[in-house]
Amino acid sequence: xxxxxxGERATYLLPRDKGAxxxxxxxxVMAFLAxxxxxxxLVASRAAHSWQSGLSDHITVQVMPPDDGDVRAGLENExxxxxxxxxxxxxxxxxxxxxxxxxxxxxxxxxxxxxxxSGIPLPxxxxxxxxxxxxxxxxxxAARLKQSAPHSSVDDHRRWIARLRGLADAVRFSAYGIxxxxxxxxxxxxxxxxxxxxDAHHEMVALLHQMGALPGFIARAVExxxxxxxxxxxxxGTVSAGLFFLGAGxxxxxxxxxxxxxxxxxxxxDEIPWLLAVPVAASLIAWxxxxxxxxxxxxxxx
Amino acid sequence: MVRFENVxxxxxxxxxxxxxxxxxxxxxxxxxxxxxxxxxKTTLLKLIYVAEPPSRGLISLFGTELATARxxxxxxxxxxxxxVFQDFRLIDHLSAFDNVALPLRLAGKKVSDFSHDVRxxxxxxxxxxxxxxxxxxxxxxxxxxxxxxRAVVARPDLLIADEPTGNVDPEMGARLLxxxxxxxxxxxxxxxxxxxxxLVEATRGREMRLIDGQLVQMRPTK
Numbered sequence: 001x002x003x004x005x006x007g008e009r010a011t012y013l014l015p016r017d018k019g020a021x022x023x024x025x026x027x028x029v030m031a032f033l034a035x036x037x038x039x040x041x042l043v044a045s046r047a048a049h050s051w052q053s054g055l056s057d058h059i060t061v062q063v064m065p066p067d068d069g070d071v072r073a074g075l076e077n078e079x080x081x082x083x084x085x086x087x088x089x090x091x092x093x094x095x096x097x098x099x100x101x102x103x104x105x106x107x108x109x110x111x112x113x114x115x116x117x118s119g120i121p122l123p124x125x126x127x128x129x130x131x132x133x134x135x136x137x138x139x140x141x142a143a144r145l146k147q148s149a150p151h152s153s154v155d156d157h158r159r160w161i162a163r164l165r166g167l168a169d170a171v172r173f174s175a176y177g178i179x180x181x182x183x184x185x186x187x188x189x190x191x192x193x194x195x196x197x198x199d200a201h202h203e204m205v206a207l208l209h210q211m212g213a214l215p216g217f218i219a220r221a222v223e224x225x226x227x228x229x230x231x232x233x234x235x236x237g238t239v240s241a242g243l244f245f246l247g248a249g250x251x252x253x254x255x256x257x258x259x260x261x262x263x264x265x266x267x268x269x270d271e272i273p274w275l276l277a278v279p280v281a282a283s284l285i286a287w288x289x290x291x292x293x294x295x296x297x298x299x300x301x302x
Numbered sequence: 303m304v305r306f307e308n309v310x311x312x313x314x315x316x317x318x319x320x321x322x323x324x325x326x327x328x329x330x331x332x333x334x335x336x337x338x339x340x341x342x343k344t345t346l347l348k349l350i351y352v353a354e355p356p357s358r359g360l361i362s363l364f365g366t367e368l369a370t371a372r373x374x375x376x377x378x379x380x381x382x383x384x385x386v387f388q389d390f391r392l393i394d395h396l397s398a399f400d401n402v403a404l405p406l407r408l409a410g411k412k413v414s415d416f417s418h419d420v421r422x423x424x425x426x427x428x429x430x431x432x433x434x435x436x437x438x439x440x441x442x443x444x445x446x447x448x449x450x451x452r453a454v455v456a457r458p459d460l461l462i463a464d465e466p467t468g469n470v471d472p473e474m475g476a477r478l479l480x481x482x483x484x485x486x487x488x489x490x491x492x493x494x495x496x497x498x499x500x501l502v503e504a505t506r507g508r509e510m511r512l513i514d515g516q517l518v519q520m521r522p523t524k
Contacts, residue, residue, distance in 0.1 A: 207391050210353055212381030213408050302355050 023193035024233040027282060030186035031237030035278045037182050039245050041175035042271045048168025056161055059128040059138065061086065061095075064151040065121040072121060078149035079124040085148050086126065089141055091134035098125045186234075186282060191289040193230075198222065198293050205297050215298045223290040230286030234279035242267075242275055303329045303460065303491045304350060309359030311345055311515075318357070319345050320515045327493060329459075332486045332507035334523065335495040341512040343495040344388065344464060350493065351385045351462050352376055364459065381409060384458035384490075386466045390449040392437040398424060398448050399433040405456040416455075423451045426481060428474065442469040450478055454485050461485060463494045467501060479505065 061082050066074035079097055086095035098106075103122050130136055142154040198205070201222070208218045245267045267275075304327040311320040320342045327333055335343050348354045349361060352368065361368045363379055371379070384405070392401050399420055406416045424433045427447040429440075437445050446469045453461060461482065467475035479501065486492045496502065502509055502523050511519035 203391070204393055207393070208408070209377075210351070210380060210385070211405060211408055212377045212379075212383075214377050217408070302353065 023196065024229060026189050027186070027193060027230055027233040027286075028237035028240075030182065030189050031234035031278050031282050032241050033237075034179065034182045034186050034282075035238045035241030035275045036244065037175055037179040038274060038278065039241060039267050039271075041172060041179055042267060042274060044168065044171040044175045046268075046271075048165065048172055051161075051164040051168055056157070057130045057132065058157060059092075059130065059136065059141075060155045060157070061126040061128060061145060062153050062155065063124040063126070063149055064153075065123065066151055075121060075124055075151075078151055079126065081148040082126055082145050082152050085141075085145050086128050089136065089144075091131055091136040093129045093131040093134075095126055095128040098127060183281070187285045191285060193226075193286075195289065195293055197226065198290065198297065202297060205294060206301055209298050209301050215295055218298055219291045219294040222294045223287050226290040227283050227287040231279055231283035234282035238275050238278045241278075242272060245272075303327050303331075303364065304493075305360075305362040306349075307360040307362075309349065309356045309361060311342075311349060311354070312357050318515060320349075320356075323359070323515075323517050325510060325517060325520065327460075327491055329491055330486065330489050332483070332492045332505065333494070334502045334505070334507060334509045335493060335512065336497070336499075336502060336509055337512035339497075342515040343512055345515075346512065347385075347462050347464055347493070347495055350460075351383050352380050381405070381456075382459040384453035384456065384461045386446075386449050386453045386461075386463035388464040388468075390437075390445045392445055392448055392452075394437055397434045397436060398429055398440070401437065401448055402451045402455050404452060405458075409456060420451075420455060423455055424448075427451050427478065443471070443474065446470055447474070447478065450481065454481065454490075457485065457488065458490060461490050461492045463492070465496055466494060467496070467498060475501070 063075060063078045063082055065071045066078070083095055083097065086092050100122075103125060106125075107122065138154055138156045142152075145152045145154060205218055205222070208221070209215075248266050304325075306323050306325050309320060309323045310318050312318045323346065335346065337343050345354070349356055350363070352363070355368070364382060366375070366379060368376075368379075393404070396404075402424060403413070403416060403420050406420070421430065421433065424430050427450065429435075429444060429447055429451075432440065432444065437448065440448070446466070450463070450466055453463065463482065466482070467478055470478065475498075482492055482494070483505070492507075494501075504524065506524045507522070509519065509521050509523050510517055
């Protein structure tokens, strides 16, 4: 015997529709896409923050080789002078020159890796870290550095930060836009599926109404059915998206190298709970659509 | 119990299918509604079981004027009426037991309180062995018996039956009529629409005859 009331409630008055599988599939796919775009927006947001914080607390001092005299000695002297100035500057927590190996690695993509460049004097780079919360007057620092090391220049990455911020914002807001579009399409798909299902049960709704069932009773009989169906389908889609992000995080294990500057596609564990919003939202949309639709159907009947 | 005053009914902008119908059904009465197909019997029944509002005139049920009743009061009125629909209107995915028990569940009763009554009623209509069957697996006559059992199970104040014996053999028809008569004896007002003259003549009660949407005759039977 079918225990359709689940106790004294009309929770399962509706049968599981034979034709519901394609609609569940649509909901699952839309939830998958929504979870993907939500995850992408989280990754973009995290990347934007990381890029910004990674550069904003650093200053790079570049010391060019002098044009005449003993180039190497002059370069070394000016580098040491610049370091002295940096160490004496309030707000600079740490300053150290990049090793020759690090500088060679930086220029390697442009002029090759072997010792072909060993004879060419390369500029010295000093990486200075600003004490968190401190502010350094870069213009004054640059002027003082010029006095001690005439061939030095200061780059506070402001231009890069602005460009990266612009790029990150574009990525982030694009992801939000896509997320909104997919959320809207998901809501429409869930709503459509719910209404289509209700059309098939119009006679039963009318019969219950005729037998004196209250609108709230009929709505409860229907709304939980669609709530649970949408929840399960959307959970399936979301879990698939979650597996995608986990899989993307494991690609390096299989030898796929990460692209420099681009963030890893994987989500952190503390970001995963955000994906739960997708099945919750999908099931709530289905629940609300079903309830409103049933109440409208009942209201249209005398 | 039921009172009609100059009731008229038309669907949309079509012709009137009921015209100036006035009558009253006393509590505990047994009435047949007769007339040819298209005379307006089903429409009249729909007005009584509150499925449609009349185009004009006044309808009073259980002392409540429907025209002035609040919408939220109508479900309680409908729950006092048992209806045997001509097309049965059983819920396909529910068993015979659950279909019959539906009015009791709507009334908020617990399975443990009504399970015995439902089983006994299903046995009375000859479906004790098939109470777990779905309607689709039952014959038209068996479906009709479930529809009748569902209409009477909550002992409604008013029972309306549209051709309740149309799909069963004479023996089962007589048995079902005895069930309805027993309910009537316990105080339920009964209105049965039928083409079956033999049924009308064999039962003590009244006959209302409809011709072209007008009530033309009201006479005692038997």
